[in-house]
Amino acid sequence: MTLQAYQEKATVCWADCKQRYGVLMANPHLSGGQKLAVHYFTVAMVLFMAQLLFGLLAGLQFIFPSFLYEILDFNVNRMVHINAMVVWMLYGFLGSVYWFLEEESGVPIVGLKWGQLAFWVLTGAVTVVVLVYLLIQIGSGTDTSLWLINEGREYIEAPRWADIGIVVVVLTFFYNVAATFTAGKWSGIAGVLTLDLVALAGLYLAGMFYVTNISVDQYWWWWVIHLWVEATWEVLVGCIMAWSLMKLLGVRRKVVQTWLYIEVALMFGSGILGLGHHYFWIGTPEYWFTIGGFFSALEPIPLVAMVVHSIYDAGAHRFKNSNHPALAWIIAHAFGNFLGAGVWGFMHTLPQINLYTHGTQWSASHGHLAFFGAYATINIAFFYLAAQQARGNVWMGGELANGWRWKTAAVLLNLGVMGMTVALLIAGYEQSFIERAVEGSTWAGYFAAQNHPWFMQAMIWRMVFGLMTAVGGGLLFWDLLEIGKGEQRPAAVISNEAG
């Protein structure tokens, strides 16, 4: 093809995109905030696919170490894998809040224009950061590298210019939320959400400076990683969950809000000092053994409450609900959060065990199930709520056309992640046993464990289940684009008074 032909093709493609975008923005079924939410959900899904792709590449490198050697090395793939995850989850949360903000407050979003601008700024920045990760990858040992390329700190690798951008975007989001509730009405959910967002934005600052002392570095790094993920994210998800249970099942506000406060008390009560379980081995004082061990042992309790809460609410209404796929994902969330974050976390959280399991595939096992169970699932539930409303609040119950698609996607994703978790747990047991207990944590011991057939077997299983997850992810994406199209029946009406 000639250059001209390419140009013509690009023009057509661009016009098509513009037209589709126009259709989306003209959708009469969505409010302004909900349109913005759909933007966030779309990018979230794209990043989810990126997470799966780079996860597969990194997983393959355990089995074939020379695969993409010095082109896309493990460190690059793994960084894109975990960063895409963090960012798509944040996109999902932001989108979910924009989704229900107007309904919850009773007024249109205050400063929506700023929110829209922030979305494009954030998305542009994320694109640049990913391109730099892939094309430039590393720099020399100077401040310039940390500012422009990569900070080299797990999970918060984003270069510092992007950190500042993220804070600005989160502050814009906070302004939208707080100003909208102030203009409309405050509810219990609104109050918890707003305070949680203050903590979310504030804690990020703890990860934004450089220090030489690695103990101090890791001390603050955990403030972002643990206090975000095991406290503020969980509470944010609690708010989103509370709202979606009212919406989906018609649960009374008093019930969900009381539960939400109980969860906040348990989550912060155990999670804030549970931070101590990361302070066993980084140079910090011994008292963290006691504090970290004790409070992190309490951490699964709120997660049990969450499971009871969801299942009870669903059961009390005989599972009558307005959106089957969303409810299925909320149930997956309840179990996933409890199993992945609660049980899998507790398994190696006490110092007596953690001395052998810290820094092994145990953490990878826990991480896979916890992030999926606690956060991916609730975001997916919201994607389905959004799809339903965008198509005109259509029927999404039994006998839904092509219902096999969402069901198969859900089975593949849940089985796939569970399979990876179990495979990595086996690898973790093997590693703790051979590398740590038998060989005494030397490099020779490390490789003795990595080369062992038991380890290799587990990594192959992980790959099989990883592929299953990726297929499920692709199917989910397809389903979200198609579900409810052409559906004429209106959504089931769920009464609000059943106790």
Add this chain to the structure above:
Amino acid sequence: MTEQVPRWASETFWKKTAIWVTGGSFVLLVILTFDSLKQISAGGPRVPAYSVINQDVSYRFDKTKQRYQPTIGDEAPLFGKLLTEEEAEKLVDHGKKTVQAKNCMNCHTLLGNGAYYAPDLTKAWLDQGWGAKESREQLMVDFLLDPEKNARTYGSNRKMPNLDITQQEAEAIVAFLKWMSSIDTNGFPHNFKAIGEEE
């Protein structure tokens, strides 16, 4: 159920509980943070001063504490040069910055945190894999400058990629690793026999 909600099950009771528990935990965390940061500042009781790179560092089982502890021995300057406190800090700082800029943590663990594709670097300076104390500095620098040619794969086929590390950066990384090995990590990694220590 609606009229007769007992106090302990009421929304306001749990709202207040949530606020007090969160506030209380956070205040406690802030107090503990002040104390912890004091104890882990470089030159403090748990994290030695950067000039520790001028001395011999090892890792031994402490019978009273029932766990492994770093021990600081006689003078043993890195690359044969005795550094002042400022020079040592500058070198270690350059090493840490390089470790971040080269994204080491997405293959290796440091203090047990990071990725699990390559071995832990917490006590890398003390690993018996370097053979002998006399030659390890040079071996480490050679390895960092050309990891592919000097690959230490232990039969795994996993090779570190060439990360365009300069001579200066390599020496700084070695200094950083030596200093890190002197941090009191409460016995992690457990049962690790340091180089030069007889079975």
